[in-house]
Amino acid sequence: MKKTVLAVSLALTTLSGFVLAAGEQFIPIPSYRVGAYASGGAKFYGGMIDYLNYVNMKQGGIGGVKLSYEECETEYKNDRGVECYERLKGKSGGASAFNFMSTGITYATMERADKDKIPLMTMGFGRADAQDGTVFKYVFPLVTSYWSQASAKVSFIGQQLGGMDKLKGKKIVNLYHGSAYGKETIPVLDALAKKYGFELTHIEVPAPGTEQQSQWLEIRRAKPDYVLLRSWGVMTPSALKSAQKVGFPREKIVSNWWGGSEEDAVAAGDAAKGYIAGSFAMDGKQFPLIQDIEKTVYGAGKGNLSDKGYIGTVNYNRGVLSGILMAEAISTAQKKYGAKPLTGDQIRWGMENLNIDAKRQKELGVSDMFPQIKTSCQNHEGSGYTRFMQWNGSDWKPVSGWIKADSSVIGPMVKASAQKYAQEKGIAPRNCAAEK
Amino acid sequence: MDWLFFTEVLVGGLLAGVMYSLVALGFVLIYKASGVFNFAQGAMVLFAALTFVSIQAMGVPFWLTFFITLVIMVALGLAIERVVLRPMVNQPPISLFMATIGLAFFLEGLAQMLWGADVHGLNLGFNDEPFDVGGVFISSFDVFAAAICAVLVGSLALFFNKTRLGRALRAVADDHQAAMSVGIPLKQIWAIVWGVAGFVALVCGLLWGSRLGVQFALTLVVLKALPVLILGGFTSVPGAIIGGLIIGAGEKLAEVYLGPILSGGIENWFPYVLALLFLLVRPEGLFGEKHIERV
Numbered sequence: 001m002k003k004t005v006l007a008v009s010l011a012l013t014t015l016s017g018f019v020l021a022a023g024e025q026f027i028p029i030p031s032y033r034v035g036a037y038a039s040g041g042a043k044f045y046g047g048m049i050d051y052l053n054y055v056n057m058k059q060g061g062i063g064g065v066k067l068s069y070e071e072c073e074t075e076y077k078n079d080r081g082v083e084c085y086e087r088l089k090g091k092s093g094g095a096s097a098f099n100f101m102s103t104g105i106t107y108a109t110m111e112r113a114d115k116d117k118i119p120l121m122t123m124g125f126g127r128a129d130a131q132d133g134t135v136f137k138y139v140f141p142l143v144t145s146y147w148s149q150a151s152a153k154v155s156f157i158g159q160q161l162g163g164m165d166k167l168k169g170k171k172i173v174n175l176y177h178g179s180a181y182g183k184e185t186i187p188v189l190d191a192l193a194k195k196y197g198f199e200l201t202h203i204e205v206p207a208p209g210t211e212q213q214s215q216w217l218e219i220r221r222a223k224p225d226y227v228l229l230r231s232w233g234v235m236t237p238s239a240l241k242s243a244q245k246v247g248f249p250r251e252k253i254v255s256n257w258w259g260g261s262e263e264d265a266v267a268a269g270d271a272a273k274g275y276i277a278g279s280f281a282m283d284g285k286q287f288p289l290i291q292d293i294e295k296t297v298y299g300a301g302k303g304n305l306s307d308k309g310y311i312g313t314v315n316y317n318r319g320v321l322s323g324i325l326m327a328e329a330i331s332t333a334q335k336k337y338g339a340k341p342l343t344g345d346q347i348r349w350g351m352e353n354l355n356i357d358a359k360r361q362k363e364l365g366v367s368d369m370f371p372q373i374k375t376s377c378q379n380h381e382g383s384g385y386t387r388f389m390q391w392n393g394s395d396w397k398p399v400s401g402w403i404k405a406d407s408s409v410i411g412p413m414v415k416a417s418a419q420k421y422a423q424e425k426g427i428a429p430r431n432c433a434a435e436k
Numbered sequence: 437m438d439w440l441f442f443t444e445v446l447v448g449g450l451l452a453g454v455m456y457s458l459v460a461l462g463f464v465l466i467y468k469a470s471g472v473f474n475f476a477q478g479a480m481v482l483f484a485a486l487t488f489v490s491i492q493a494m495g496v497p498f499w500l501t502f503f504i505t506l507v508i509m510v511a512l513g514l515a516i517e518r519v520v521l522r523p524m525v526n527q528p529p530i531s532l533f534m535a536t537i538g539l540a541f542f543l544e545g546l547a548q549m550l551w552g553a554d555v556h557g558l559n560l561g562f563n564d565e566p567f568d569v570g571g572v573f574i575s576s577f578d579v580f581a582a583a584i585c586a587v588l589v590g591s592l593a594l595f596f597n598k599t600r601l602g603r604a605l606r607a608v609a610d611d612h613q614a615a616m617s618v619g620i621p622l623k624q625i626w627a628i629v630w631g632v633a634g635f636v637a638l639v640c641g642l643l644w645g646s647r648l649g650v651q652f653a654l655t656l657v658v659l660k661a662l663p664v665l666i667l668g669g670f671t672s673v674p675g676a677i678i679g680g681l682i683i684g685a686g687e688k689l690a691e692v693y694l695g696p697i698l699s700g701g702i703e704n705w706f707p708y709v710l711a712l713l714f715l716l717v718r719p720e721g722l723f724g725e726k727h728i729e730r731v
Binding site: 246 | 452558563565573648651659660687692695699701704
């Protein structure tokens with residue numbers, strides 16, 4: 001008798017759990033809050049979770065469907081990332097989409113995600129050629145890919161010099177992290193150097209980049225007009241300190257977004273003053289949404305950050321943006337499939353039909369926090385804009401408008417690389433016109 | 437050949453080598469006393485630096501922070517000796533080595549749990565603007581670090597070679613059981629050495645933390661010490677210094693002059709090639725103790 005009661009209780013509990021889960025849209029959070037990259041990871045995923053909670057608290061979810069989430073610690077390690085993917089992909093009715101904030105984990109899960117029909121959001125990182133949605137159906141390098149950022153960096157320098165024609169004859173050094181990530185932009189920069197006629201020198205910093213004395217002595221000898229920094233982690237402060245040592249002006253160092261957070265600049269102390277980095281999400285608490293998150297979520301004692309002082313930092317705002325893109329994809333998909341918990345494949349459709357224009361940004365309270373985004377079946381990036389900020393010793397300040405990547409150079413390279421990948425993997429490119 | 441540039445690379449390399457020596461010293465200390473390669477040295481450097489900046493962030497003055505952190509590090513060293521190593525006296529060296537691997541992960545986690553995972557800047561009062569000596573730019577911070585290192589090495593060399601405790605320590609390193617049988621208090625010796633290793637980790641953490649920021653990546657600086665140890669020997673303080681200078685100068689000159697021929701980025705593996713070449717001539721390292729096996 002006791003056994004029967006227990007079994008019935010268990011069944012009811014399981015059933016109620018299932019009903020609850022079935023009424024929610026599940027978002028996996030493969031975060032990294034311990035280990036080498038915990039400092040940025042905690043703020044990024046804190047921002048993302050805060051936004052999901054905000055949507056639940058403010059609007060009761062999306063279309064009446066509450067958002068649920070579960071964290072899984074990856075420590076930024078590929079094996080743990082894959083484990084988290086497998087653990088969360090089928091939870092609570094199935095994962096909406098993953099944002100690992102790690103190129104390595106993304107590469108390790110790409111084929112699985114394709115098979116499971118779950119989108120991977122690779123906002124600002126991952127394979128640059130994945131912006132070709134006809135080949136990479138489930139991968140979304142939203143906002144700006146590595147190649148777009150590299151192109152925007154060159155355009156920014158052109159702007160600083162007074163026009164792209166002024167790049168001719170200038171000397172630029174590409175100081176890159178000795179890894180696949182670091183080398184990824186070399187072909188794009190070579191193509192841009194050819195187009196604009198600047199002299200480009202590539203100098204590798206062996207990973208992790210703790211020691212850069214010889215590279216910076218070479219740079220001092222080469223006397224470049226600018227140094228393009230493609231750094232990651234400890235390589236950034238080490239580069240800035242080494243630049244100071246050899247007397248190279250930090251105002252002439254332009255990095256991509258991986259080197260453009262408070263953590264990167266603070267670690268270098270005074271040596272970071274004047275240093276410039278690209279970004280796809282502006283920092284600060286001036287945005288009404290960020291203010292409202294603080295008021296609503298933290299006011300109710302449900303904030304994810306242990307220290308409220310980090311609200312509005314670069315990584316926090318990037319996390320909020322990740323939450324926004326996830327929520328907008330769900331909302332867009334609901335318009336087609338109905339207001340109910342959706343599958344990963346349905347959210348993939350939402351993600352490739354995003355339209356976050358100036359009007360929508362204003363409604364969300366994030367005007368100009370990030371560039372306008374419009375994705376399609378072919379275009380999984382949806383923007384390609386980057387904005388540049390300068391570290392003034394305590395804060396990042398914008399020093400440019402949103403700069404568009406040179407599509408005449410990037411476009412053909414994306415197409416060629418995606419086609420090569422499709423051939424290698426035996427993927428038949430999608431016919432987007434037929435899918436409409 | 438641009439001799440001025442060559443000199444600049446050489447001087448920069450030698451000064452970088454001093455920083456590597458500093459890390460290597462921590463390893464040598466423990467190895468001399470216990471024959472253990474302390475895998476947790478990097479974690480101790482991180483723990484020390486993170487503790488220092490976290491206490492300083494509370495508004496505590498520099499020297500008081502230094503003193504408090506020193507006490508914590510010595511206490512940590514003593515605790516490691518008591519909890520991890522003492523129960524393993526007379527165990528094979530590989531068991532002790534494995535214990536330090538576990539210790540490394542524990543310390544990394546403990547440091548982040550106690551003080552958080554944030555990245556901190558660390559200013560030791562040096563702006564590190566380069567100064568010009570006959571056209572050669574020299575980093576003021578590197579010179580400061582070299583001076584600190586020189587003082588530290590001088591003191592340790594005196595301690596090991598001229599004091600009774602230092603000689604006892606060397607006896608312990610040779611053979612635990614033999615040392616104990618002649619009345620050398622092994623437990624006390626180990627406790628002192630781990631305490632001193634805590635102090636060295638603090639100095640190392642402050643200098644490297646000032647250069648890279650206090651962050652998890654400080655644990656990676658140990659990678660720079662490994663070729664120094666191979667070259668200089670695991671048991672020699674002067675070996676750590678000379679090894680550091682050779683590795684520092686060698687890797688910088690190789691990166692600048694051989695790098696372009698070998699497509700660059702050779703700085704990580706070249707020091708190991710250099711160290712292995714030395715090993716072909718002197719298997720025990722430049723200053724390592726030669727073991728004579730009698731049949």
